Amino acid sequence: MGDDHLSKALESSLNDLKREMDEQEREKDDLKKAIAASLGKSVDQLTARDLLNATMDGDSSNKRRLPPDITDAPPNKKPRPEKYWDGVVKLTHVTGFSGLSFITSADIVQKSMLKKAVITAFVSSMDWIEEHFPEDVNLCLVTHGRPAIRKQYGSNRVIIHAPMKDEKFGVFHTKLMLLFHESSLRVVIGSANLERYDYNDLENVVFIQDFPQTTTRLKSFSQLPNFASDLCDLLDLMHVPPSVKEEFLGYDFSKAKAHIVASVSGVFEGKENYRKYGHARLAQVIKDIGAFDPARLPKIEMQTSSLGSVNASFLHEIYTSFCGIDPYENGAKPRGRKKEGLPPIEIIFPTQETVEMSKLGPPFIIATLPSSGNTAKENELRGWVYCGSHNATLSAWGKLTLSRETREAKMTMNNWELGVVLPLYDSTEIPSTYRRPAPLYRPGQDAWTQDFEW
Numbered sequence: 001m002g003d004d005h006l007s008k009a010l011e012s013s014l015n016d017l018k019r020e021m022d023e024q025e026r027e028k029d030d031l032k033k034a035i036a037a038s039l040g041k042s043v044d045q046l047t048a049r050d051l052l053n054a055t056m057d058g059d060s061s062n063k064r065r066l067p068p069d070i071t072d073a074p075p076n077k078k079p080r081p082e083k084y085w086d087g088v089v090k091l092t093h094v095t096g097f098s099g100l101s102f103i104t105s106a107d108i109v110q111k112s113m114l115k116k117a118v119i120t121a122f123v124s125s126m127d128w129i130e131e132h133f134p135e136d137v138n139l140c141l142v143t144h145g146r147p148a149i150r151k152q153y154g155s156n157r158v159i160i161h162a163p164m165k166d167e168k169f170g171v172f173h174t175k176l177m178l179l180f181h182e183s184s185l186r187v188v189i190g191s192a193n194l195e196r197y198d199y200n201d202l203e204n205v206v207f208i209q210d211f212p213q214t215t216t217r218l219k220s221f222s223q224l225p226n227f228a229s230d231l232c233d234l235l236d237l238m239h240v241p242p243s244v245k246e247e248f249l250g251y252d253f254s255k256a257k258a259h260i261v262a263s264v265s266g267v268f269e270g271k272e273n274y275r276k277y278g279h280a281r282l283a284q285v286i287k288d289i290g291a292f293d294p295a296r297l298p299k300i301e302m303q304t305s306s307l308g309s310v311n312a313s314f315l316h317e318i319y320t321s322f323c324g325i326d327p328y329e330n331g332a333k334p335r336g337r338k339k340e341g342l343p344p345i346e347i348i349f350p351t352q353e354t355v356e357m358s359k360l361g362p363p364f365i366i367a368t369l370p371s372s373g374n375t376a377k378e379n380e381l382r383g384w385v386y387c388g389s390h391n392a393t394l395s396a397w398g399k400l401t402l403s404r405e406t407r408e409a410k411m412t413m414n415n416w417e418l419g420v421v422l423p424l425y426d427s428t429e430i431p432s433t434y435r436r437p438a439p440l441y442r443p444g445q446d447a448w449t450q451d452f453e454w
Helices: 002-039 048-055 105-109 126-132 196-200 226-238 242-250 278-288 312-322 352-357
Strands: 088-092 114-121 138-143 149-153 157-161 176-181 184-190 205-212 259-263 266-269 299-303 345-348 364-368 383-388 399-402 409-413 417-424
Touching: 105 126, 105 176, 126 196, 176 226, 184 383, 184 417, 205 383, 226 242, 226 259, 259 278, 278 312, 278 399, 278 409, 278 417, 312 345
Parallel strands: 114 138, 138 157, 299 345
Antiparallel strands: 088 205, 114 176, 149 157, 176 184, 184 205, 259 417, 266 409, 299 364, 364 383, 383 417, 399 409
């Protein structure tokens, strides 16, 4: 009996040891799955360095506690797509380049979570659109074309040509995405057209912000913050179906980070109208964010992919707005500085050599204010940045004049454009697509020009 009892005891101990080893093995497997999920890999794709970085720590156990959102994640479950609740400026992914500042078109759209969308651009590729927007997603596409139309294709596709000021001049150049996801709305405003070339081969810029769905809807559009209200105004002018802007009543825009600056093809006359669009709108935004200071006029860096007919008169006109000055604010008599020489605007435009060796950059404006004194103030406004579709042209920013008939100020624009302005502080991080300070043209270097064959 003694030997039999000892044999059973040994067998029991071995079984306990086996269960413990099996449990440890399961824990290791679970840990590998959690690490793989956190890195967006499969278990088979994990390297020894991945495991070492995730498990080694400075304590005696040599084991690091993983965050709850990783350890509690079901095995092989991919991390949820990233949301930008506080807004962010990103550069579009370019083949051959990588970094935290870049984002792919797939990561922007997040089609697995998409329910409906409004997308706008000057140029659009249906192949690119069908790749990113599945057939079951309700889609409204606004693009350039004449005459103005709104057509239904199938049960869930609408194509719109926005109205233009006239039949000869101007383009619809607005780049906007309204992406209605499962429980949030993503607003994307940038410089990229809806085609693979713009998202794979060109450096474009996008502002992205996500807004959460609310449990209770607002009762009227007058309750919307300015950011959302300005977008609704544009949707109406584009002739987008009213049901789209009605969706805005169900989202929380209280944390909107950016200020909308749009141009709309048309003539807008009178005090309440001319300030809504073009560079007059930009002047109003600069005042609103507190960047207008007659004693600290800004230095401007203006990156553009199109110059048009830039001359001294146009540069002085837009620089006045870049300062936050409305020349007709106090009536018909313009105010501002005497137009002598050129204003402090540096236009960043690529040389022929640069274009042949690299990627074309997006419309981008950086305004820096001189220091207010010898001692920098905490959280002092340092300037502002604009990113969007506006190039350095009169057609894009508009012409501000006085009406001969009414003697009231009016803003005339050929193009539709859209961008955002963000204030710059010491802590603000905005990616730039060019080296700063930008180098001057050297003797013998030519500006980039594009030849068209007819």
